[in-house]
Amino acid sequence: MGVRLQRLVWLAGWLALVPTAAQAETALSLGNIAQPGGQAVDLELAQAATQITGVRIEPEGEGLRLVLDANGALGEPTTSVVGSALVAEIANAVLTLPEGESFEQFGPAEGIALVSVTNEPGNRVRVAITGSDGPPAVTVSSRTAGLVLGIAPGLGLASGGDEAIRIGVTGEGDEGYAPRNSSTATRTDTPLRDTPRTIQIIPEQVLEDQGITRVTDAVRNVSGVVQDGGFGSTTDQLNIRGFFTDGIFVDGFRGNGSGFAETANVERIEVLRGPASVLFGNTEPGGIVNLVTKQPLDEPFYGLEFQAGSYGFIRPTVDLTGPLNTDRTTLYRFNGAYERANGFRAFDQTITRYFAAPSLAFRLGDATTLNLDFTYRSDERPFDRGLLAIGRGVVDTPLSRIFGEPDDVSRVQEYGAGYRLEHEFSDSWQVRNQFRLLSTDTFDYRAEPLALDEGTGILPRNFRSNDDRSEVYSLQTDVLGNFFTGSVEHNLLIGLDLRRQTSGGTQRRLPGGLTPSIDIFNPVYNVVERPALSALTNEVRNNSDRTNALGFFVQDQVQILDNLIVVAGGRFDVVSQNSRNNQTGENSGQDVTAFTPTVGVVYQPVEPISLYANFARSFQPNASTDANNNFLPPERGTQYEVGVQAAITDRLTASLAAYNITKTNLATTDPDNPDFSIPIAEQRSRGIDLNLAGEILPGWNVIASYGYIDAAYTAEYFGLPPGSRVQNVPNHTASLWSTYEIQSGDLQGLGFGAGIFYVGDRAGDFEDTFDLPSYLRTDAAVFYRRNNWRAAINVQNLFDVRYFSSNNFGRVAIEPGEPLSIVGSLSVEF
The missing domain is CATH 2.60.40.3500 (Immunoglobulin-like)
Known part of the structure; x- marks a missing residue:
């Protein structure tokens, strides 16, 4: 038939x-x-x-x-x-x-x-x-x-x-270079076009195409985000819109700021710019970086990748996921990574890193799911303060030369565990409860540079060591509801957050005069044997700290018309801080309360265009005290922002935003009582963010950004006159990265990529006594994708430009950028 x-x-x-x-x-x-x-x-x-x-x-x-x-x-x-x-x-x-x-x-x-x-x-x-x-x-x-x-x-x-x-x-959907949804700005899965905030997403494809393993490298693609410090090249520290950003969030949970965040289990990186206190509690007003991790899938997937490159770099990673039973009600995922490298600096220490992230997902019924996740991270690397300032510039010595000792070291060991429980009462209402524990041990021992004698080139140093421990317990409970009042649709979010962080440790130093100085132009190392830890008898810090935080918030996304959305929310926080000086037995503490509102409007005159405006506030407890020994009022951030988002095509989007952020209640010296502070200093940052991302033509992808930041202290701040520049903040940042993959013919799957990353000149230290020069870095890539495997070569700093990423503090801790480096990779998926 x-x-x-x-x-x-x-x-x-x-x-x-x-x-x-x-x-x-x-x-x-x-x-x-x-x-x-x-x-x-x-x-x-x-x-x-x-x-x-x-x-x-x-x-x-x-x-x-x-x-x-x-x-x-x-x-x-x-x-x-x-x-x-x-x-x-x-x-x-x-x-x-x-x-x-x-x-x-x-x-x-x-x-x-x-x-x-x-x-x-x-x-x-x-x-x-x-x-x-x-x-x-x-x-x-x-x-x-x-x-x-x-x-x-x-x-x-x-x-x-x-x-x-x-x-x-x-x-893992193929979002390409232009994801359409984000959860960071609203704590719900919301289309970017319906969100009245500036968000930029670095999806997994960009991380793969650029060969990225560090968050600080990934955010080069984001306007107005630069590196700010790094604690001896051991930790991710960033600046967003002119303000230092306190830590990196993972799946909406606050990290503890210790060590480099791992990217092996990261699906994408979301950068929310502007105050985020309404959802995340006490934060700085510039914004936050949130890492969205990979979750178990109900389809089997097995991925292996091996990277190897310059300076002894090797990094194998594994990604395994799928169901554990025939009903697909129990799923698993395992992400793991090992990294080893010598680095381009002349240390005897190598970089050694281990990471494992197993997770399980249980479907407990048609309406209930439970996810369990665990992480382990071990990282050992040189503790490296970097280069030095001379006059208004940076010392002209080889980038490989160190001014500590070859065996200066930093170690981080971290354990994490958590769960996420979700239950749908109906199609309109659900509850989400999640918990996260982070336990971290950090240790370092180094020859710390002090003050350079610029006439002779002699650098005094001091052997010192930090030994610290931190534990963070975080609990979040959200109720989400979707309902109508007449013709108006509401997406309501009610949340309660609890967090306890305990930390403590010591810093010990070798008594003054016992650490040998070094000639920075003719260095001689290991003049004396490194003292045992027991010889560091000058204990300058021995503290135990505890922070308890409770936050309650309400947010409503209101669809007034088909093309008019209002997002309004408010949060009330209570933060209790206690610190004990174990050397003297003295205790100090404060209880802070704060209300942080936000409101935003999105208007879509035509479907591809979203016009938006927002007002948002932030808060951060103040650690300084006045003449009456009372803690100063919390620092407050206030942002006004307007912007436009445009879907140029279904797979290519652009956004432009203008903002003004003011941070008040900054502590500065009390002129009548110099040993105390008063809350009259102020920092202002205003600028624009321009971003473009997506697929221009089949196979041709692009991600580009430009940021203008005018950041300054607008009132006297610890002796700085009004109008002073903010350390590490450039006026201009820009990036452009593009790839093209041949779509047909004998060369189908062959691709090429190239990019430039620009950072303008910056004030090198708080007092603005020297400049970090601007730089333009060029990267390139070639790759070949066929069936289930991919091979690539990534070249970073193609023209071997000498540049400096950031300064930690003072004039003796300038972090140099990596010279020309090449990394090859081979990955297979099945």
Whole structure:
């Protein structure tokens, strides 16, 4: 029997079961939707799009799995319901099956009448899944190459209608260079176009294309973000919009600021600019960096990568995930990394790093999920204060020369554990409860540079050591609700945060005069044997600190009109700080309360354009005291911002924002009581952020940024006159990175990338006694992607430019940028 006759026989039999003429008419229309496409597929379009090379239907429980195999990742499909069918359209894709240009299977399971996959004009593939008794329930899981659609029979239009349709996207979708959603700004998964804040996302593809392993390298792609310190090249320290940023968040939880954050389990990096206290408590007003980690997937995925390059660098990583049982109710993921490098500086110490992040996900029912995650990080590397200032510039010595001792060392060991429990009471209401514990031990021992004699080049030093421990316990509970008041839609978020951080430790120094000085132009190392720790008898710090924080907040995203959204929220915090000086037995502490509001408006005059404005505040407890020995009022940040976001195409977006941030209540010296402080100093930062990211043409990606920052102290600040520059903050930053991958022909999969990163000149230290010069760094890459493997060569600082990333403090701790380096990588996924 021919295919056409089979179709007619099946259709006649199925229509005979349908009791109404209206349903028969619907079925006939669905038959038209599901017909194999008679459209001729343009060869050039097919080659430019992701090719679906295989379609498979596999049984799964009472339903099915529709597996679409492709030569690359497929984007999230758009879905609609037509009668008893659920229709999913996949953009920028073409069906190229060995057996023809369409696929269909009749009655593959009870309750599923027909599954068809066909080509549509304009590089689109249509999947139509027709239920016998109503539209089916479908869950979409993204894969590195292809898609998987889980299909369950529908409940029928008479017994559930649209409520029987569940469309969800899980896993690692191919967001390319321009992700559309973010959770950092609102603590809910919100489209960027509906968010009245400036957010830039560095997706996984950018991290891969640039060969990034450090957060400080990743944020070079973000306007107005620069490195600010680094504690001897051992820790991520950043500045956003002119303000030092206190730590990096991971999945919305505050880190403890110790050591470099790991990227092996990071899916993307989200940078929220401007005050974020309404959701995250006491923070600096410039913004936050939030690392979004990889989660367990219900489709098996195994990824291995090996990187090797200049200065003895090697780094293997592993990424394993999938289900642990046939029902796919228990999932796992494991990310691991090992790193070893000599570095370009002349230390005897090597960099040795271990990282492991296992996680489990449990589906406890249709409405409840539980995730457990664990992390372990061990890091040992040189403690490196860097280079020195001479006059208004930086000393002209080789970048490899060190001014400490070759065996100066820093060690960090960290354990983390947490859970996330989510329960849906209904389609409109859910609760989310999550907990995170971080326990960190840090140790360093170095020859600390003191004050250089610029006439002779002699640098006094002091052997000293820090030994500290920190534990952070964080608990977050959120209630999320979606409801209407008349025609106005509300997305309500009510949250309660609890955090306790305990820390303490010592700093010990060798008594003065016992550490040998060094001639920076003719250094001689190991003049004396490094003293044992017991010889560091000058204890300058021995403290135990505790911070308890409680925050309650409410946020409402209000859809007033189809093109008008208001986001308003407020938070009340209580922060209790206690510190004990174990040397003297003295205790000090304060209790701080603060209310931080925010309000933002988004107006969309046409669909691709979003105009937005926001007002936001932040707070930070003040550690200084007045003449009455009372702690000063908290530092407060206030931002006014306006901006525009534009979807130039479906895969290319741009944004422009202008802002003004003022930070008040900064402590400065009390002129009447010089040993105490008064809260009259002020810092102001204003500027613009311009960002562009996405796919210009098939295979051609770009991420670009420009930031202008005018940051200054606008009132006298510890002796600085009004108008003084802020340390490490340039007026201008810019970046441009672009890649192109050949889409067809014998060279398909071959790609090239190039980028430039610019940072303007900066005040080198707090007193602005020297300058950090501007620099322009050029990077390049070549890669080849074929089937499930990828090989790449990344060249960083292609023209071997001498530049300086940041200064820690004073004139003796300037961090040099890495010279020309080459890293090769090979990865495979299966």
